[in-house]
Amino acid sequence: METLLANLALGFSVAFSLENLTFALLGAFIGTAIGVLPGIGPVATISLLLPITFGMSPTTAIIMLAGIYYGAQYGGSTTAILLNLPGEVSSVVTVIEGYKMARNGRAGAALATAALGSFFAGSVATVVVAASGPLLTSIALSFGPADYFSLMFLGLIISAVLAQGSIVKGIGMVVLGVGLGLVGTDVQTGQQRFTFGVPELSDGVDFVAIAMGMFGIAEIILNLERPESRNVLTNKVGSLYLTREEFRRAVPSVLRGTLLGTVIGILPGGGASLSSFGSYMIERKVSKYRHLFGTGAIEGVAGPEAANNAAAQASFIPLLTLGIPANAVMALMVGALIIQGIQPGPRMVEAQPDLFWGLICSMWVGNLMLLIINLPMIGMWVKLLEVPYRHLYPAIMIFCAIGMYSINNNVFDVYLMVLFGLFGYLCSKVKLEGAPLLIGFVLGPMMEEHLRRAMLLSRGDVMVFVERPISASMLAISAIALLAMMLPNLRAGKEKAMAEGG
Template sequence: MELLIQNLAHGFSVALSVENVLFAFIGCVIGTAIGVLPGIGPVATISLLLPITFGQPATTAIIMLAGIYYGSQYGGSTTAILLNLPGEVSSVVTTLEGYKMARRGRAGAALATAAIGSFFAGTVATIFVAASGPLLTSVALSFGPADYFSLMLLGLIISAVLAQGSVIKAIAMVVLGVSLGLVGTDVQTGQQRFTFGIPELSDGIGFVTIAMGMFGIAEIILNLERPESRNVLSGNVGSLWLTKEEWKRATPSVLRGTALGSVLGILPGGGAALSAFGSYMMERRLSKYKHEFGTGAIEGVAGPESANNAASQTSFIPLLTLGIPSNAVMALMVGALIIQGIQPGPRMVEAQPDLFWGLIASMWVGNLMLLVINLPLIGVWVKLLQVPYKYMYPAILTFCAIGVYSLNNNVFDVYQMLAFGIFGYLCSKLRMEPAPLLIGFVLGPMMEEHLRRAMLLSRGDAMVFLERPISATLLGIGFIALATMLLPGLRSKKDAALQE
């Protein structure tokens, strides 16, 4: 306990530096804004902002990107409650009860519930990250190459199993992502692989180009297809104070949502959206006021909003301790660390203590900032919604092209980004999620490295993956999860649950 307090004190000394506080604030403001604006999201935004992190210290860059991620969870609730328009996928559930509360004149209470619940959940989840991070790191240090390979394979399987739509399509996207990650020059042999004689591919496909294309450009094309309708709710938001009865009903929901989100955020493929939906379903079952659901039950705001924010914090645990991304945003974080020359994994605590503990401490700072800036600026966020998208996307496209070109001063990177943008658009039309591809792209080279190490140490004996207890257990879990989800009955139930 004493060591934990010392480490957190060191983290706060890093997080409270002028530069890091400034960039945490910038990240929180940007995150809230893109949470408010429908159709952008943290994945596309972080993809677009990756180039500007090159000139910043690694700790500062990751603190800003983290602020964007959990800030977007705050911002999404504002439009969900006021306009029945979720800015984030995880805020879809909030529209069900939050907008109904707004129609009854309790918009202020719904917004306050979302903000306070998110702040409490973020604080508790950050404590969970701080306490469990070093423990999991010490466990991970006992992993061998075979165990790491099996762990990464399990992560890919779970991300495919939990993806929306067809499991077969998700697996295909994972395999494609791993294949794209292997493009370039083999480090051990010096041979070029899958470059097709194109010199620009000898160093591999750029992480930023594929991320900006698949999420940034593709999202722009999809947004231009959709009719734009933003009818801003007129009238007063009302008092932000909750009544005694509302406090009594919201408190247990916040606690339950925090606990559920903290656990589901760690799972590969889990994250904020799954936690919010799970919390809403749980509240409907446990609430004493079931008859109010669908007409503005405060539990339907307090639980999901707490769950999605807790999940956005705890999703950093597998990234910081194992180097495994649990969702697309964490895959971008891995890419940002690798770009900075940092290999995420269990040795980060020792090798990068400023980054590890500074990031954890910055989550507290960021959550406090979000609580302070969100409620007073509700009017500003509503005004932001009135900006037509046709005026926004040319600037976004220009920023994308400049950012990608600045990486290597090479026009070929811009062409790659556009090609992946078109491919990402086609994937969306075919209902093939791009997130498993990005996770496969990040984990593919690391999986190959650990596979080779394991085979070298075992002198080519593939049974090493089954002889080591940890590796065999992880492979067994992955096989059971995949086989179970391929059963027609369970697959239809999963699709029905996701549709609901």
């Protein structure tokens, strides 16, 4: 405990230097700005800014890059809530309730919830990372391929329930999502699958193309079709901040989301996205206000936002203790460190204590900066909704197209996005949900990869899934969930609950 305090003191002394504070603020600001531009993600920004960091001290450089990362995460939630545009996997579920809240005139409250929930989750996760990083690493290492498979299987099973209409349609969309996820080069053999000879498809369909198409573009088409709904947003902006009632409702969801995000975030690969999906499911099952889900429930914003921020923080653990980046942004940060002559890895804690602890404390500082930047700006963001559609929609389309192009510098992805926009429009016409499709798209290929790896390593013995305790318990929970869905009498009860949820 004393060493922890001493370490944190060292960290804060680093993070609170004028230079580092300035760059943390600058990073958070740039991150927020690019986060609200649809599709222009942190990867593109950080790679553009990388050369600037060559001249900085490594600690300052990494603090600024981390600021961009958090800022972009938060900015992504802003567009998800206001414009139905999820730019990141983790904001897909924020869209579901957040955009409905915005349509109900509670955009300000949704944004404030996201900011406060993220800040709280970030603060808790920072302490957890500082106190038990190495311990958590050993937990992450104990997850083998079989365990990952079972965890993701569980995720897919419960994601079918995400659909607000019929279970069959939900499962159908999950399966379609899994199918889309299989497009591209097979990891195991290098074979091309479902690419139809199109070279641009050999690395798969880009997540952003599906997400922006299915949600953002489809929503624009839908809105243009219904002129009478155009005034809904502008007329009912409502109070900018949270009412006492809303605050009270959000608190338990934030707590649950934080816990879930911190636990799942340490798993390299997919931790952050799983945690926000998972949190939404939990809220929908256990919240006292679950009957309001689907109409703009604040719990559906508070929980997932807290979970994804906690997970984003916790995903630094594998990077800092193992030197293994959990995603593309982390890979760029490793790159920045290597260029500075620092090899991230197990020895970093001892070799560069000021960098290690400075970064951990700057995570918290970065979250604080985001709160400072964003709370006053909520009024401005909400004003964005008052921009007439004839100006707003072309602007969104242009930014979507630029953002999409900038990911791979490839026009093909822009066409794909348009295609998914049309598909998303058709889906809403026949009441098919986009969220289960995206979850299938993200989890399906990971699940396949872990399944095949587990089978390779066990030489084809399926018993490996039930012999490992972690895997066995995940499968048991999945079986219970499946049974609950399939047993006719239980299912009737579920449908009743769904009907209540509207």
